[in-house]
Amino acid sequence: MPELPEVEIVKSDLAGYFAKFPVIERIELRRKDLREPFPVKKLKALHGANVTKVLRRAKYILIETDRGTLISHLGMTGSWRPVDLGNERIHDHVYLHLGQALGSPRGLQLRLGYCDPRRFGILDVAGRDWAKNTRLSKLGPEPLDPDLDVELLWRNIRRRQGAIKAILMNQEILVGVGNIYASEALFRAGLRPTRKASGIKLNEFLLLLRQTVGLLLEAIAKGGSTISDFVHGAGEGQFQDSHSVYDRAGMDCRVCGHQIKSKTVAGRSTFWCPSCQH
Numbered sequence: 001m002p003e004l005p006e007v008e009i010v011k012s013d014l015a016g017y018f019a020k021f022p023v024i025e026r027i028e029l030r031r032k033d034l035r036e037p038f039p040v041k042k043l044k045a046l047h048g049a050n051v052t053k054v055l056r057r058a059k060y061i062l063i064e065t066d067r068g069t070l071i072s073h074l075g076m077t078g079s080w081r082p083v084d085l086g087n088e089r090i091h092d093h094v095y096l097h098l099g100q101a102l103g104s105p106r107g108l109q110l111r112l113g114y115c116d117p118r119r120f121g122i123l124d125v126a127g128r129d130w131a132k133n134t135r136l137s138k139l140g141p142e143p144l145d146p147d148l149d150v151e152l153l154w155r156n157i158r159r160r161q162g163a164i165k166a167i168l169m170n171q172e173i174l175v176g177v178g179n180i181y182a183s184e185a186l187f188r189a190g191l192r193p194t195r196k197a198s199g200i201k202l203n204e205f206l207l208l209l210r211q212t213v214g215l216l217l218e219a220i221a222k223g224g225s226t227i228s229d230f231v232h233g234a235g236e237g238q239f240q241d242s243h244s245v246y247d248r249a250g251m252d253c254r255v256c257g258h259q260i261k262s263k264t265v266a267g268r269s270t271f272w273c274p275s276c277q278h
């Protein structure tokens with residue numbers, strides 16, 4: 001499943017395409033729905049719109065136009081790619097037909113295809129003030145935001161009931177940290193995932209956040225495939241053997257040699273080293 005780094009990479013790819021082809025000439029829907037029915041009328045209203053900016057908020061890609069904002073969530077298996085004639089795929093559910101800005105030499109077009117075999121993705125339209133959209137309005141701060149108020153976040157976390165791992169993955173507290181990144185960041189910070197969030201000290205939390213941000217940036221720099229099974233451009237998934245603890249129950253810790261333990265925490269499989277993490 002694409003996590004924050006992979007979505008960030010897809011966003012950058014899309015920003016590059018829209019910089020050259022900023023006009024959404026037509027949105028071609030090849031079925032009625034993904035996870036939810038397509039908002040057909042709202043999508044049609046974007047025909048002819050000019051894309052002004054491409055952003056990411058949590059795992060949502062926001063394509064701002066002069067008429068509203070196209071929202072794309074990749075779900076489990078979604079991907080965007082330019083599709084030449086003859087390169088269509090069976091799970092291409094949407095085509096964006098893009099054109100160049102008015103005044104450019106006519107004729108050049110780009111067809112962007114959204115492929116999603118499992119169809120857990122979302123394609124929706126919000127107003128230009130997308131932050132008020134119900135999908136986005138309750139989201140917590142971004143871990144990669146340079147203005148993130150770490151002490152405020154720590155105080156929020158200390159007020160919560162529950163294990164630190166579950167709190168770290170709660171999108172209303174902090175966005176973009178999924179199961180794999182949470183497990184790996186806790187390992188790097190030496191914190192047990194089952195620790196009560198209310199007992200985490202400020203210096204422990206600072207280290208945890210630093211490790212989380214480090215992992216996310218590392219993954220973005222390496223193209224997103226270092227730690228999850230996601231490969232962009234809709235290729236086949238390929239798990240890279242780079243996890244320290246995630247999915248390694250019963251195996252030896254790469255640092256100390258103790259057996260990695262596993263347990264379900266807040267409904268998610270959770271892994272840790274009993275010797276390295278306290």
Ligand SMILES: [Zn+2]
Pocket residue numbers: 253254255256257258273274275276277
């Ligand atoms: Zn260990």
